[in-house]
Amino acid sequence: MEHNNNSNDYTVVTSKDGKLILRVTKASKTVYLGSFYSVARDIDQLIGQLEEIKPYDIIIIFGIATGEYLGKLREILFEHNRVLIFEPDEKILADFLASKNSELINIDDKIKLFKFNVDNNSLKEILNFQINDYELEQIKFAFYANYNSVYGEELSEFLDELKLTISAGYVDRVTRLVHSKRWFNCFLRNIKFMAESTPTDYLKDVFKNKPAIIVSAGPSLEKNVHKLKKLQDKFVIITGGRTLGTLLNEGVKPDFLCVVDPVENTYTLVKDLLEYNTPLVFYEGSNPDVVNQHKGKKIYFTGNYFTNEILGKEVKTLAYGGSVAHTCMGLAVHLGCDPVIFIGQDFAFTNEKLHASNAIHEEETNNADNTEGNIFVDDIFGNKVRTNAMHNEFRRKMESLIQIFKDVTYINATEGGANIKGTKIMTLDEAALSIEIDKFSKDIEQYLIKNDDVKLEKIIDKFSETLECMIDLKKECKKAIGLSEDLKQYFENRKKVDVIKINEKLDEIDQKLNKAFKEFAFIQFLLYPTTQYVLGNQKFLVLPDDAENIAGKKIALRVRALYKGILKVIDEVVPIINKYVFNK
Amino acid sequence: MKNNKIEVLKMASEYIVELKIGIKKAIEYFQDGRENEACNLIIYITEGIQWLSDAIKLTLDIQKEPITVNIMNQKLEEILEAFENSDYILVGDLFEYEILPIIEEIDEKINKTINDE
Numbered sequence: 001m002e003h004n005n006n007s008n009d010y011t012v013v014t015s016k017d018g019k020l021i022l023r024v025t026k027a028s029k030t031v032y033l034g035s036f037y038s039v040a041r042d043i044d045q046l047i048g049q050l051e052e053i054k055p056y057d058i059i060i061i062f063g064i065a066t067g068e069y070l071g072k073l074r075e076i077l078f079e080h081n082r083v084l085i086f087e088p089d090e091k092i093l094a095d096f097l098a099s100k101n102s103e104l105i106n107i108d109d110k111i112k113l114f115k116f117n118v119d120n121n122s123l124k125e126i127l128n129f130q131i132n133d134y135e136l137e138q139i140k141f142a143f144y145a146n147y148n149s150v151y152g153e154e155l156s157e158f159l160d161e162l163k164l165t166i167s168a169g170y171v172d173r174v175t176r177l178v179h180s181k182r183w184f185n186c187f188l189r190n191i192k193f194m195a196e197s198t199p200t201d202y203l204k205d206v207f208k209n210k211p212a213i214i215v216s217a218g219p220s221l222e223k224n225v226h227k228l229k230k231l232q233d234k235f236v237i238i239t240g241g242r243t244l245g246t247l248l249n250e251g252v253k254p255d256f257l258c259v260v261d262p263v264e265n266t267y268t269l270v271k272d273l274l275e276y277n278t279p280l281v282f283y284e285g286s287n288p289d290v291v292n293q294h295k296g297k298k299i300y301f302t303g304n305y306f307t308n309e310i311l312g313k314e315v316k317t318l319a320y321g322g323s324v325a326h327t328c329m330g331l332a333v334h335l336g337c338d339p340v341i342f343i344g345q346d347f348a349f350t351n352e353k354l355h356a357s358n359a360i361h362e363e364e365t366n367n368a369d370n371t372e373g374n375i376f377v378d379d380i381f382g383n384k385v386r387t388n389a390m391h392n393e394f395r396r397k398m399e400s401l402i403q404i405f406k407d408v409t410y411i412n413a414t415e416g417g418a419n420i421k422g423t424k425i426m427t428l429d430e431a432a433l434s435i436e437i438d439k440f441s442k443d444i445e446q447y448l449i450k451n452d453d454v455k456l457e458k459i460i461d462k463f464s465e466t467l468e469c470m471i472d473l474k475k476e477c478k479k480a481i482g483l484s485e486d487l488k489q490y491f492e493n494r495k496k497v498d499v500i501k502i503n504e505k506l507d508e509i510d511q512k513l514n515k516a517f518k519e520f521a522f523i524q525f526l527l528y529p530t531t532q533y534v535l536g537n538q539k540f541l542v543l544p545d546d547a548e549n550i551a552g553k554k555i556a557l558r559v560r561a562l563y564k565g566i567l568k569v570i571d572e573v574v575p576i577i578n579k580y581v582f583n584k
Numbered sequence: 585m586k587n588n589k590i591e592v593l594k595m596a597s598e599y600i601v602e603l604k605i606g607i608k609k610a611i612e613y614f615q616d617g618r619e620n621e622a623c624n625l626i627i628y629i630t631e632g633i634q635w636l637s638d639a640i641k642l643t644l645d646i647q648k649e650p651i652t653v654n655i656m657n658q659k660l661e662e663i664l665e666a667f668e669n670s671d672y673i674l675v676g677d678l679f680e681y682e683i684l685p686i687i688e689e690i691d692e693k694i695n696k697t698i699n700d701e
Contacts, residue, residue: 016681031671037681041615146673148617 010091012066015039020066020101022092026150033065033092034145042145043069047076049142056138056305058131059083060162062155063144064093064113067101077110080314084130086116086123088147088154112404118157125400127165129320135305136166137528184573186262188580189288190300191310195456197298198448200281200316205336206444211435212236212337213413214328215243215254218346220416221356224428225343228252231432233439236337240324241270241290243344244278246359254278255442256299258327259286260319266290269361279448281331283319297448306522310462311454320401323394329401339409341431346417347395348377348387378419385418395420463581466520470570473516473523476509477567483509484560491552506559513566526573530565534558589643593694596639600691603632607679607687614676622672633660633683640690648697656686 011023019039023032034042046069050059055078064087073083087093093115096102105111114126131139141162148155213228213235215221221243228237229251237254239247241261247254258281259266266287277296283303291298302308303319318330325345332340344356349368360366368386375392379385387395395418402410402422412423413431426434483502489495513531517524534540540558542551578584606629613622637653644650659682666674 029669029671031669032674035673035677037677146617149670149672 010095012095019068020099021068022065024089024092024150031146031150033063033147033150039068043072046142046144047072050076050140053078053081053140054138056080056135058135058139060139060141061085061144062116062142062158063087063147063151064096065144065147067096067099067104069144070101070104070111074104074107074111081110082130083111084126085111085113086158087113088116088118088151088158090115116154116158118154122400122403123158123161124165125396126404127162129397129400129404131165137524138305139166182262183285184576185580186286186288187284187304187307188577190282190284190286190291191307191459192456192581193282193288193291193298194284194300194302194307194311195454195459196450197282197300199313199451199454200299200301200318200331200334202447202449202451203299203335203444204316206447207236208336209338210236210336210440211339211341211437212238212332212335213341213343214325214332214345215239215247216323216325216328216342216344216346217242217246217355217359218344218348218414218417219350219353219356220346220414221246221344221359223415224413225252225356225358226250227428227432228343231428233442234432234435234437235341236332236335236442238328238332240328241266242355242359244270244273244276246356248273248276249358256281256328256331258282258318258324258331259290260324260327261285262287279444281318281327283317285319299448304525306520306525309521310459310466312458312462313451313454320397325394326397326401329398333405333408337408339411339431339435341411341413341428342420342423343413343415343428345398345412345414345420346385347391347398347420348379348385348418349391350379350385350416352386379417380412380414380419380425387418391418460581463577466522467574467577469516469520469523470574473513474567474570474574476512477563477570480506480509480563481560481567484556484563487556487559488553491549491556509563526569527566530569531562534562534565537561586646589646590698592639593643593646593698596636596643597691597694597698599632599636600687600694603629603636604684604687606632607684611676611680611684614672614679617672619672622676629679630660633687636687636690643697646697647693648700649693651690651693656683659683659686 009025012020013023013036015021015035016037017040021032021034021036021039023030046061053059053076059081061083064085077083087096093113105113112130116123143155211234213231215225215228215237217240225246228247232252236256237247237252238256238258239254241257241259244254244257255278257270257278259270260283262285264287267289270290271293274290274293275295279297279299280291280294281299281301282291283301284307285303300315301318302311302315303317308314316334318327318334320326320330329340344359349371352368354360354366354368354371357366371388375387375389376384377387377392377395399421402420410420410423411431412420412425413428415427419425483506486495486497487499487502490497490499513527517528535558537558540554540561542554546554606625610622610625610629613619613625633656637656640651640653659678663675663678663683666672666678
């Protein structure tokens with residue numbers, strides 16, 4: 001056996017089966033991270049933990065070690081799988097990044113590697129950005145080799161955080177869809193516009209290495225927005241709705257307008273400007289009046305997996321959460337822009353204002369005096385500036401995005417406001433001088449075409465099939481509720497029923513439900529949170545000491561709660577679909 | 585005297601069957617992360633290996649091919665070191681890739697001696 005007598009804490013040696021393996025000294029104990037005799041077995045065990053990988057699965061792995069598993073992992077990935085690897089040991093991460101195996105991560109975007117820190121919130125931020133709430137059912141988890149014992153404490157923290165993030169995602173999803181009729185209405189109206197719009201995928205890298213300016217409406221925008229007119233031919237200009245009018249008044253023609261909020265004010269801010277032909281970037285949750293009345297070209301991304309299923313096409317998402325600035329930034333990165341410059345991105349109440357004075361409409365107040373929030377953060381000058389929890393959270397999300405898309409240079413040319421980690425601080429003049437670029441063509445007309453595979457008739461057909469399935473499920477729910485009542489009566493009062501037959505029928509209904517989930521992602525999205533909520537509810541959990549009648553009653557009540565919950569969601573959703581999709 | 589020693593070797597050969605089963609079980613437990621169960625077996629395994637070593641030393645003079653236990657003792661030292669470091673994967677591997685093959689080789693040599701009588 002080879003033993004390296006090096007007194008360092010970390011040693012890479014060659015295993016008996018010819019692969020690289022780490023020997024780690026931690027708390028005075030020296031262990032191999034895996035099997036010194038068979039790294040191949042460790043790799044097989046990792047792959048085995050993942051079981052059968054489906055095409056859209058997101059794979060989370062704890063531990064990179066020497067990265068020897070990456071080759072085999074890549075072989076089993078489908079085109080749309082994503083892998084997030086979290087390494088708890090800084091030294092191991094650094095050594096891996098300097099090694100040849102790190103090239104296997106850089107081939108494409110499929111595999112991303114992060115440092116896991118026990119003590120801060122970065123895991124939550126990373127997970128929130130990397131995993132959309134519609135992807136929660138697609139997560140698979142594994143840990144490499146004996147990371148569960150060598151880094152047991154870190155793994156335990158990691159799993160706690162992962163579970164919290166997943167639960168929060170379910171809650172958000174239920175809240176958003178079942179209680180937010182507005183969002184749901186937007187989804188149903190906007191999806192039809194997507195048939196006539198360009199998917200974001202068509203714009204990948206169309207402005208490769210061209211600098212972009214993202215225009216936000218923070219108070220500091222007043223300092224430099226007037227300078228954009230001279231610069232606009234040398235930068236890709238991306239704006240949200242609030243600053244569209246501001247730019248047009250300054251003689252600046254933005255290249256992209258991003259609109260992601262569903263609220264009425266989103267429409268109010270742009271309603272008089274929709275005849276301008278700035279390409280509109282929207283998704284299913286955007287205000288549908290803006291989308292409907294916008295006269296120029298439209299580009300769409302999707303924020304939900306089931307939207308992709310209804311469209312019949314997977315589309316690159318820009319749903320990075322937070323404010324429209326995050327989508328603008330995501331768009332800039334997707335376009336291939338580099339560097340990305342922020343202006344008006346205060347994330348704070350600079351000079352006690354909410355927005356730039358030239359970015360509000362006449363009925364709005366701009367004084368931040370009465371705005372709640374007394375969080376003081378570092379500004380770009382090293383002093384403190386007041387902000388609130390919402391802006392602070394937006395800033396932290398932006399910093400996480402910057403960490404995730406770390407191959408791009410980010411410049412904060414806001415000239416005020418909160419400091420954004422990961423950005424270089426410059427004035428807009430300095431930023432412009434630092435970049436040697438000539439005017440370039442912004443004609444992207446050739447890319448702004450609709451996808452012929454996405455047809456309105458197909459979308460309508462897909463909704464019809466989905467509705468039909470939901471109506472069938474409704475009948476099954478009613479049957480199941482009746483059967484659960486019989487079961488309850490049996491366990492409570494010894495009512496004469498054929499328990500075996502009841503259970504067989506309930507199994508059949510359960511199978512129909514699972515079949516519907518498999519065939520219709522939209523139905524799974526709508527109903528899965530209800531199933532998880534009921535199945536995880538402590539009051540229905542059968543305990544080892546429960547007497548037969550107690551256990552039986554719990555099961556009966558669980559079945560009833562499950563199908564009543566599903567019925568409720570279906571009853572809410574069907575009329576809304578009929579109204580907005582079929583105009584009934 | 586020689587007959588008694590042959591009997592000892594026959595007993596050793598029979599015992600090796602049980603010992604190998606025990607070792608394979610322990611390997612399985614180590615690889616599954618069930619260290620506690622594996623460690624419960626280790627006590628019996630080490631006693632068994634000790635008995636086997638003693639039996640081999642006792643019957644050295646009648647062995648067709650001399651059986652040495654030096655390498656096995658070396659590997660047992662490595663197992664001890666791995667235990668002290670709580671590197672249970674290494675413990676399991678040492679049993680699988682080092683100790684088991686040695687025991688199989690010992691069994692072959694014992695059977696050669698027995699069969700030639």
